[in-house]
Amino acid sequence: MEGGILYLVFVEPDAGLDPAPGLRPLGGGLYLAASAHSRSQLYHALKRKARPARLLVAPLADAPKFMGMAPGALAWLRKLQPDPGAAAQVPGPPAGAGFSAPAKPAARKPARRRR
Numbered sequence: 001m002e003g004g005i006l007y008l009v010f011v012e013p014d015a016g017l018d019p020a021p022g023l024r025p026l027g028g029g030l031y032l033a034a035s036a037h038s039r040s041q042l043y044h045a046l047k048r049k050a051r052p053a054r055l056l057v058a059p060l061a062d063a064p065k066f067m068g069m070a071p072g073a074l075a076w077l078r079k080l081q082p083d084p085g086a087a088a089q090v091p092g093p094p095a096g097a098g099f100s101a102p103a104k105p106a107a108r109k110p111a112r113r114r115r
Contacts, residue, residue, distance in 0.1 A: 006060045006080070007033040007042060015050035024076045026069040033057075034080050 004022070011017065014029035022034045035042050043057040063081055066074070 004034045004036045004080075005039075006063065007035060007039065008056070008058045008060055008064070009033050009042075009046065010054070010056040011046065011050050011052045012054040013052065015052060017046070017050060024070075024073050026066070026073050030069075032064075032073065032077065 009023075009031040011029045011031065017023060017025070017031065024032045026032060033042060037045070039057055039059055043055065046052075046057065047055055063077055
């Protein structure tokens with residue numbers, strides 16, 4: 001997928017979001033979204049547009065495997081990823097974002113023995 005991130009979106013109640021070029025319904029409030037926007041930007045755009053009671057937006061590390069979804073969903077996904085072995089582009093932490101080796105646990109005093 002060129003320049004975008006693949007997201008799994010769940011909207012309840014299903015607002016019947018317009019199938020825009022980057023949004024594909026799978027069925028029952030479940031959608032795939034291909035977007036160059038961040039998860040937060042996509043979440044807030046969908047929240048304003050659909051005004052759902054429940055909303056989930058999650059980036060996908062790989063293209064999902066599925067069957068029995070809305071007609072054309074798999075073809076839409078294959079157009080996004082012509083190489084079937086290609087993973088969806090999910091960004092890692094930015095360089096120099098302060099991510100380093102895990103912190104060591106705080107030193108604890110030995111437990112006191114009861115007499």
